[in-house]
Amino acid sequence: MAARAIWKGELKLGSTRLPVKLYSAVQDRTVRFHVLDDRQKKRVKQHMIAPDSGDEVPTEEIQKGYEIEPGRYVILTAEDLEKLQPPASRDIEIVEFVPQTKISQQWYERPYYLGPDGDEKDYFALVDALQNKESEGIANWVMRKKYYSGALRAVDDYLFLFTLRDANEVILADELTKPSGTAPTQKELAMAKQLVEMLQGEFNPKEYKDEYRERVMEFIDKKARGHAPRLKAVKAKSKTTALDSVLAKSIESLRKKEKRAA
Amino acid sequence: MPVSLFPAQRSTRTSLRMLGPDGQPLARKYFAEKTGKDLDADEVVRGYEVDKEKFVIVTDEELERLAPEKTRDIDLKQFVPADSIPPIYFERGYFLTPAAGSQKAYKLLAETMEKSGLAGIATFVMRGKEYLVAIFSEKGILRAETMRFADELRSPSDIGLPKKKEAPKATVHKFEKLISTRAKKQFSPSKLEDKQTESLLKLVKKKQANRANVVKVEEEAGADHKVVDLVQILKKSLGARK
Numbered sequence: 001m002a003a004r005a006i007w008k009g010e011l012k013l014g015s016t017r018l019p020v021k022l023y024s025a026v027q028d029r030t031v032r033f034h035v036l037d038d039r040q041k042k043r044v045k046q047h048m049i050a051p052d053s054g055d056e057v058p059t060e061e062i063q064k065g066y067e068i069e070p071g072r073y074v075i076l077t078a079e080d081l082e083k084l085q086p087p088a089s090r091d092i093e094i095v096e097f098v099p100q101t102k103i104s105q106q107w108y109e110r111p112y113y114l115g116p117d118g119d120e121k122d123y124f125a126l127v128d129a130l131q132n133k134e135s136e137g138i139a140n141w142v143m144r145k146k147y148y149s150g151a152l153r154a155v156d157d158y159l160f161l162f163t164l165r166d167a168n169e170v171i172l173a174d175e176l177t178k179p180s181g182t183a184p185t186q187k188e189l190a191m192a193k194q195l196v197e198m199l200q201g202e203f204n205p206k207e208y209k210d211e212y213r214e215r216v217m218e219f220i221d222k223k224a225r226g227h228a229p230r231l232k233a234v235k236a237k238s239k240t241t242a243l244d245s246v247l248a249k250s251i252e253s254l255r256k257k258e259k260r261a262a
Numbered sequence: 263m264p265v266s267l268f269p270a271q272r273s274t275r276t277s278l279r280m281l282g283p284d285g286q287p288l289a290r291k292y293f294a295e296k297t298g299k300d301l302d303a304d305e306v307v308r309g310y311e312v313d314k315e316k317f318v319i320v321t322d323e324e325l326e327r328l329a330p331e332k333t334r335d336i337d338l339k340q341f342v343p344a345d346s347i348p349p350i351y352f353e354r355g356y357f358l359t360p361a362a363g364s365q366k367a368y369k370l371l372a373e374t375m376e377k378s379g380l381a382g383i384a385t386f387v388m389r390g391k392e393y394l395v396a397i398f399s400e401k402g403i404l405r406a407e408t409m410r411f412a413d414e415l416r417s418p419s420d421i422g423l424p425k426k427k428e429a430p431k432a433t434v435h436k437f438e439k440l441i442s443t444r445a446k447k448q449f450s451p452s453k454l455e456d457k458q459t460e461s462l463l464k465l466v467k468k469k470q471a472n473r474a475n476v477v478k479v480e481e482e483a484g485a486d487h488k489v490v491d492l493v494q495i496l497k498k499s500l501g502a503r504k
Contacts, residue, residue, distance in 0.1 A: 025350060026414060029413060037306060048289070051289045067279055074469045074474075075285070084458075084461050132438060157426040158418050179368060199341050200380065203383065208411060210394075210411045211385075
């Protein structure tokens, strides 16, 4: 079943315009629970109350405020908030391009597919150009009354638009201090290197399954049919041991695994 | 190796508070629709809808016990080249800091990974959810990026995108040229300005200067107004000696 586009826009690259459709690349599979009233086992509703009196405040009497200091608010009226909305636009403005490895993982927030809206030749030509140049574009756009910054990238023959976090949102390692403590010895470094190399491979995302989600769903299914299994209590963690003995043990068990596999 | 997790991003999204007619901050509250009665936290439960209006109740304890023993630890399963993971997987970052007694193991892992340019792939369960993470080492500090599972990502065919077509060489060249003329060697985060917050703060300042619509309310007892400086906490945690 084909997905519905959530937005239509135009990639703007100099004087070139490329109409595109935007689709979410993410399919949420989180197990969703409802909040229920414990006595009636019915879905609950929410409302706003004044904490001191406990009285409900109807929607039309609610104001929105920005806290400038503890207990002091500047009220923003519906009119104010409307004025703050960015002017509507369909443009996805590409301001510059950077080499593909230059944006740290920390910036990426949400991926969207861009699909061609009309002309497919230009679309796939841009895919080829981005892949040949190993570049990604930095983009600004307005969608659903909000400003967005993002990255335009070609992955496996299709265009992706990623939303990126705001400049002051990300905490970089530069802002922090190196952890204190004694430096590892040469022998420990050699052992750790050996261990890491034994576990080295290629990233294969299909290898990893959300086992916990499967267990929760299985449990719900059994409980729905009236026979919930008894679950064991959580055991306490084992205590930590000396670093080099842990390393030696890990290497040993990996060797055994490899031998068995061979 | 025991570690602590701290978010690697500040929440900058300026959220507005809901206030009553006199400017007092309001609270969100659950209530039973039928009786109209307000409900406290211990009067509500979590239910999964198996059929229309039919729920299976699941308790916190059950969720906790469903976590397989091994997944309560961050279980490093594999190491992969750090820049080989496509960005579609990344969700959120967390700094890992060494807990008491694990500074040495932490430094060892961080140094080994940084030297070899590798990221560790691991899974663990936290607060009722399993996480797949990639652990990166940068400047002696370990950082976990939570990742989406493969089945949480759609494929081009799921969406119904057209099959790749041969593009005219001339058009490809035209785009390559456009890219070259706008190419920068480095990514500068300053390009990611938060216009939303900027314009909001501007308006707030203006109204404040005019003393327009400023309300003051008595502090409620126990109100949580502490501004958390995440960077300070992180620094302390990275430098904590036992």
